[in-house]
Amino acid sequence: MAKDQTPNAAILVIGDEILSGRTRDSNLHFLAGELTRHGIPVAEARIVADDHDRIVAAVRELAARHTHVFTSGGIGPTHDDITADAVADAFGRRIDVRADARALLEAHYATRGTELNAARLRMARIPDGATLIDNPVSAAPGFTLENVHVMAGVPEVFQAMVAALLPGLRGGAPVLSQTLTLLRGEGDIAAPLSELVRDFPELSIGSYPQFRNGAFQVSIVVRGTEGARIDAAMTRLAARFAEDIA
Amino acid sequence: MAKDQTPNAAILVIGDEILSGRTRDSNLHFLAGELTRHGIPVAEARIVADDHDRIVAAVRELAARHTHVFTSGGIGPTHDDITADAVADAFGRRIDVRADARALLEAHYATRGTELNAARLRMARIPDGATLIDNPVSAAPGFTLENVHVMAGVPEVFQAMVAALLPGLRGGAPVLSQTLTLLRGEGDIAAPLSELVRDFPELSIGSYPQFRNGAFQVSIVVRGTEGARIDAAMTRLAARFAEDIA
Numbered sequence: 001m002a003k004d005q006t007p008n009a010a011i012l013v014i015g016d017e018i019l020s021g022r023t024r025d026s027n028l029h030f031l032a033g034e035l036t037r038h039g040i041p042v043a044e045a046r047i048v049a050d051d052h053d054r055i056v057a058a059v060r061e062l063a064a065r066h067t068h069v070f071t072s073g074g075i076g077p078t079h080d081d082i083t084a085d086a087v088a089d090a091f092g093r094r095i096d097v098r099a100d101a102r103a104l105l106e107a108h109y110a111t112r113g114t115e116l117n118a119a120r121l122r123m124a125r126i127p128d129g130a131t132l133i134d135n136p137v138s139a140a141p142g143f144t145l146e147n148v149h150v151m152a153g154v155p156e157v158f159q160a161m162v163a164a165l166l167p168g169l170r171g172g173a174p175v176l177s178q179t180l181t182l183l184r185g186e187g188d189i190a191a192p193l194s195e196l197v198r199d200f201p202e203l204s205i206g207s208y209p210q211f212r213n214g215a216f217q218v219s220i221v222v223r224g225t226e227g228a229r230i231d232a233a234m235t236r237l238a239a240r241f242a243e244d245i246a
Numbered sequence: 247m248a249k250d251q252t253p254n255a256a257i258l259v260i261g262d263e264i265l266s267g268r269t270r271d272s273n274l275h276f277l278a279g280e281l282t283r284h285g286i287p288v289a290e291a292r293i294v295a296d297d298h299d300r301i302v303a304a305v306r307e308l309a310a311r312h313t314h315v316f317t318s319g320g321i322g323p324t325h326d327d328i329t330a331d332a333v334a335d336a337f338g339r340r341i342d343v344r345a346d347a348r349a350l351l352e353a354h355y356a357t358r359g360t361e362l363n364a365a366r367l368r369m370a371r372i373p374d375g376a377t378l379i380d381n382p383v384s385a386a387p388g389f390t391l392e393n394v395h396v397m398a399g400v401p402e403v404f405q406a407m408v409a410a411l412l413p414g415l416r417g418g419a420p421v422l423s424q425t426l427t428l429l430r431g432e433g434d435i436a437a438p439l440s441e442l443v444r445d446f447p448e449l450s451i452g453s454y455p456q457f458r459n460g461a462f463q464v465s466i467v468v469r470g471t472e473g474a475r476i477d478a479a480m481t482r483l484a485a486r487f488a489e490d491i492a
Contacts, residue, residue, distance in 0.1 A: 016450065016452050017452060017454050017467065018275075018278070018291070019278055019287070019288040019289070019290070019291060020278060020279075020282045020287070020288070020421070020423070020469070021275060021276075021277075021278035021279025021280070021281075021282050021288075022279075022423070022467065023454070024272075024275040025271065025274075025275070026270075028271075028293075029264075029267060029270040029271070030267075031267075032264070032265055032266060032267035033266075033267025033268075034267070035267075036266045036267050041265070041266070042265040042266070042267075043265070043294075043295060043300070044265070044292065044293065044294050044295070044300065045264070045265060045292065045293040046290065046291065046292045046293075047274075047290065047291040047292075048289075048290050049289060049290070050452070054289070054290065076432050076453070076455060077432050077433045077436045078432050078435070078436045078439055078440075078453040079436070079439060079440045079443050079451075079453075080451075080452055080453055081453075114431075114433070117433060117436075117437070118437070119432070119433050119436030119437055120433035120436075122436075123433075137457065138457075138462070153455075154455050154456065154457050154462075155457075156457040157457065175266070177266070177268070185360075186322050186323050186324050186365070187323045187360070187363060187365050187366035187369075189324070190323045190324045190325070190363075190365030190366075190368075191363070191364070191365055193324055193325060194324075194325045197325050204262065205325075205326075206262050206263060206296070206326055207322070207324040207325075207326055208263055208269070209322060209399075209400050210400065211383065211384075211400050211401075211402040211403065216384070216400075221263065221268065223266070
């Protein structure tokens with residue numbers, strides 16, 4: 001697959017709770033791993049507050065520059081759930097309670113004897129032209145509008161929506177990776193690593209230092225779509241630093 | 247303090263390892279909490295790949311819209327450490343090895359008998375006009391250029407740099423918060439919560455659902471700078487949902 005045909009993605013997490021430090025994100029981390037395995041590399045991620053204008057601006061910018069945008073959060077029944085309306089606005093679409101989404105909620109709450117009140121009915125607000133994303137956990141659907149996939153923030157629901165959505169998206173060649181951890185500082189390995197980068201231009205080679213027990217070590221991560229090339233790079237790296245492998 | 251005088255912040259995390267799902271971010275989460283407590287609310291966060299143009303674009307956009315931008319990652323000695331040059335480019339500044347940063351590295355490595363090789367010397371590349379941020383862990387400094395604070399990606403170093411930097415930044419009134427968790431779905435509490443939002447416009451009131459043991463519960467987080475108003479809102483909330491408090 002030519003490089004310019006490889007799909008890519010942006011992730012947009014919507015929620016004050018991440019930006020205040022109250023909650024540590026898990027959806028972005030989960031989805032980044034899933035997309036990488038599916039061959040849709042993530043080029044950028046953003047976290048914005050529950051603010052209409054910021055969501056609209058981020059959706060427009062990210063949708064224009066990426067094959068796919070995946071959002072997390074802000075599609076529940078409360079006052080701070082404003083993502084669906086913001087995504088509709090970003091594309092100039094009308095949004096209202098839609099019959100198909102309403103039917104899903106009616107069926108779900110009927111079996112539980114729960115009232116489908118005005119707040120819950122807000123979760124059936126779907127932009128014109130969007131297709132629904134199945135929510136097997138709690139019925140209220142996500143949706144896809146243009147190249148933007150709008151999903152819930154609750155991790156159990158988010159993960160179920162990703163599982164429903166991802167098989168239908170065309171992935172590129174899966175990205176494979178191997179890691180070698182060396183008991184050396186990055187400064188010792190930088191020069192040989194640059195040679196490796198030069199000799200394997202088709203691979204992505206990253207150097208990730210960690211601080212353990214008062215000393216630096218470094219993990220070299222080699223990623224690419226051709227397993228044989230990754231093997232060749234790792235073999236050379238392991239031979240060069242045989243005495244330093246963790 | 248008038249609302250338009252309240253400082254705000256953006257966080258920019260630079261690193262392929264977060265976007266590939268290999269590493270779960272911790273610096274963004276840590277800094278978001280520190281800034282919130284310091285009275286500098288975080289309005290947006292971004293994670294971009296180790297890509298010069300993406301870093302330059304993100305720095306320019308975020309610096310123009312926020313009081314402060316804090317970056318994490320990409321200032322080590324290897325080929326994928328390109329943040330310092332990108333930040334210099336974003337502001338049109340010259341960048342080269344600077345004597346003060348070089349002196350810090352020389353002193354640090356001399357005591358360890360470690361060679362200050364060409365790769366390590368890259369960590370003394372500092373843009374013209376920048377002030378250094380102290381690194382008590384491993385010497386290689388961060389820097390502040392204009393309103394952008396450039397720090398390391400290794401969490402131990404990042405946290406030490408934040409500790410060195412933050413006391414010197416003017417904070418707004420500290421944001422206080424209280425949380426009440428209710429054993430109810432969001433759909434049950436949405437209407438009374440909207441009344442609370444209407445009656446306490448100076449507070450930020452968020453509703454964060456969780457899925458536990460097959461049922462939804464919800465945490466209501468009330469945030470603001472006036473403790474008495476937060477108390478009043480929480481008291482009303484607790485009275486309204488007395489039977490549902492977790």
